[in-house]
Amino acid sequence: MRRFQHRRNVKGKPMATRRLLISYAHPDDESFGLGGLIARYVAEGVEVYLICATNGECGTVSPEHLNGYSSVAELRLAELDCAAEKLGLKRVYKLGYRDSGMMGSETSLHPDCLWQADQAEVTRRVVEVMREVRPQVVITFNRYGGYGHPDHIAIQRATTTAFSAAGSPEYDTGQEPYRPQKLYYSGIDSGFLRFAITIMKLRGKDPRRLGRNADIDLQAVLDNVEPVHARVRVRDYYEAWDEASNCHASQLGGGAPRLPLFLRKLLSPYQGFTRVFPAPPANRVDEYDLFAGVTADEAELDRVR
Template identity: 35%
Template sequence: MATLVSFHAHPDDESITAGGLLRRAADEGHRVVLVFGTRGERGEVEDGFLDEGEPLWQRRVAETLESARILGAARTEFLGYSDSGMMGEPSNDEPGCFWRADVDEAAGRLAQILREEQADVLTVYDDNGGYGHPDHIQVHRVGLRAAELAGTERVYQLTSNREHFRRGWSMFAAQAKAAGIELPRAGADDIEMGKPEAQITARFDVADQLAAKRASMRAHASQIAEHSWFLAMPEEAFGYAFGVEWAIRDGQGPGITETDPMAGLPV
């Protein structure tokens, strides 16, 4: 049995960026471990969602544990930093936030888990954190450094395929409007998510894990409401948007050279 450690910034990131990959690895008999830099304290939540006096982080931790169960994760850990908020907000400078964490110190916490688990594979994010969120960028920095410290050689930088996203936007925007589904406010050409297709080296087909991925998203109800575009989109559109997960691995490419992060590892 090989071990996959998946490192994320906030609860629900694991569902959106890697839910299919994680469930697929678990289905194949591998050990899956989730690690989060923060507990997502600065997430947005609809009025009246939380119980009186309930802190958001507490609900998000509970949601994460349910998501982990759905995805087949054997262990879930939080590194203990606080959510930094979006880039440019005053919360970026607060003591204890992940964005301001010393990279070597934070990497040491993650490296300890990598050593304990004898991790074969680590997932992080690309160098822009997918879309420029400070905590996501920090996942990239801390994750790569932790891999160096622990000697974890197989590291995948999860990303999104920019051209695939734009093609999908063109295909499904009219359908979404007709169905009354509210898409993100920016247009496809304004969203600099992920990386250009030519820079991506790994394509993971997770169509068989879509039901688990959607259930994992649904577990994060404080952040992903039933009426959100993530869950409200039709099956065809959901399959296009989330049925493939993308990554970059240094030393691979050009072009897609990998379709299974666990290839060649013992079950």
């Protein structure tokens, strides 16, 4: 095994490509959540792939945004295509499950929604993508699903199971087994979250009732934050982050107002991640690059020779 070199070697021979797979639930998750990270790694030559598990049809949309679209799902997927182009994603895998809506809602009981889907089936579809893409690094939601959304939890469970299953010869999909080297859960900056909760309270707003439908509980999000082991600097990529987020125009209303750009760069110059595999030696930050320690085997190098 060899450690990755991010440039050509001294003889000018091409090195293996770094590949990142993000496994998320809805159109807009990739931009609102990881736009800065994606923009940075694409700029550094990493191939970034995205799984979007649902069509996002339960997102609240104002009528004016539906002009020219036959459904909310069609609109949301078009917004995803816009963001994917802005961010430079290599490919988006749209699994096509129905959006479940929030936990306990009637929509979360729909037989076609992701929350009600057979977990083994979802896992298999994620395994198939992993074996096709062969990413060294995989990112999905934390165990609480970010803010407790059932679709986030469902795709997190499927991706975590698929991470191990993809490398097993006994798990047959008709593809060559392949296990990625690192698995991360997207982290949440607890300090920034506490700051946001404080500001909301000072402004007379309830942090347990955030969003257009007042169904996001920031205090519960804070209570379920997991340790951060990796911090990736994204300060220089906020402009690209915003450009991708603006593609999801139908979903921008109703949340907390966006802070000025200079203030966001000052308060949150990094994005944090929980390292699930390999298990970290301690609950502290010890990485500043998700590809740290990633290696390429001879078979991988043969593909680019």
